[in-house]
Amino acid sequence: MCGTVGLFMGCSAVSLCPKQALLDQRAEPAAEDEYVSPFRNWHARATVRVARRRELTPLEDGQxxxxxxxxxxxxxxxxxxxxxxxxxxxxxxIVRHLYRYLDFTAKLEHLVVNRTVLGIAHGTIGVRVPEAMRLDAFKIYCDEAYHALFSADLAGQVRELTEVSAELPRVPYFITRLERFLEETPDDLAPLTEILFVIVSETLITAQLSDLWNDPDVAPAVRETVRDHAMDEGRHHAYFAIFLRHLWGQLTPATRRRAALRIPRLIRIFTDPDVPSIEKEITGYGFSLDEAKRIVAELFPDPAVAAYAKSVARQTVRHFESVGALDDRQVSEEFASHGLL
Structure with a gap:
């Protein structure tokens, strides 16, 4: 687990072992014919199947x-x-922001998402899904592994071209925060919480990066990599929205409520800024620690952080609303208290 084994409650292969907490709570699975695959054209359209390697070239003037x-x-x-x-x-x-984006992508896909996807693909995660959906999980696994690869590959090319070091935490802050949250989580909810975090991460949407795809002032390899990632993730979003319906239907009402109360924290774990890392970066540019703290406080006031979380999580919240997760008043109040409603 490369330094984050504790994230998964001490199990070195948690996504490969039966999720007994879920197995004991399952209801009837959805019918096979209810699943319409978002991956029908995967062999002809997936980045890992058709895209060439994105190679960084010296920047042109203004790029x-x-x-x-x-x-x-x-x-x-x-x-x-x-x-x-x-x-x-x-x-x-600017370069270090790109490193942060690429490192975040590589570690999220490899260390978090693909662990759960592996369990879906092998049918060992404790959630029954149609056979076609299980097969699609193999495709997601390939996609996510390739996203991690091309992110690491591009980061290496940037280091070679610029000689700028990344200087990022070995373990991304979102993983550290998730690990702490899991330490507070009752043992019977820990596997489910891991699954919910993946659903959250795969259904959050930001429209900001779409502007970068056609920006001639950004290095072509960077904007092509961002576009490749986004094209694949559209299919993943659709898949996990469907997977949520299967998962939710296989939980008891009591477990649904307990799980729903945890979702706002999972969203904010993912969206809140990595303040310690950013402050450390700023001091590396010659600013004092007090100046760094002031810059971060001015950039990320609580209302702005909450507004960003609400914006990128809007579709995620709708997915949970669609399965009835917010019908409980306490759950809806929890979402509201985290600025998500």
Whole structure:
């Protein structure tokens, strides 16, 4: 598990072992013919099947490694001023944001999502699904492994071209936060919480990166990689929305309620900023720790963080609403308390 074994409650292969907590609570599975696969054209359209390797080339005049308007740190006046005062440092800010995005993608896909997908593919996760849906999980596994690969590959190319180091935490902050949350989770809910986190991560939507696909001021290899990822993830979103219906129908009402109360925390674990890492990065540019804390506080005030979570989780919340998860007043109040309604 590469330093995050504790994330999965001490089991070195949790997604391969039976989820007994779920097996004991199952209702009747959905009928086979209810599943319409989002992967019908996968062999002809999946990135891993048809896309060429995205190779980074020297930048043309005016090009960068990411769109500055999509880099929160670059929007702060003290950092934005570096564009004229210390252009090499400003470039490092943009490059390190790209590293953060690629590292987040690679570790989420490899260390979290694919562990659950593996269990679905092998039928050992404790949730009964149609055979066609189980087979599609193998396709998702291939997709996610390739997303991790091309993210790591591009990061290596960027390091070679720029000689800028990444300087990121070995374990991403969202994994650290999830691990802490799981430590507080009753043992019988831990496997289910892991599954719910994957559903959340695969159904969150941000429209911001779509603007980057056609931005001529961004390195072609970067925007093509972002586009490749997004095209595959559209199918994954559809799949996990269907998977949620299968999962929810196989839980007892009591377990549904207990699980639903945990979902807002899972969303915020995923969307809230990595404050310690960002502060450390800022001090690396010559700012004091007090200045770094002020910059972060001004960039990420609580209302803005909550508004962002609500925006990207809107469709996720709708999926949980569609299965009745928010019908319980306490659950809806929990969602509201986290700024999600």
């Amino acid at each position: 960068g490694f990411f769109a500055p308007e999509l880099v929160p740190l670059a929007s702060h006046p003290l950092i934005a001023a570096l564009r004229e005062e210390r252009p090499d440092v400003y470039r490092d800010v």
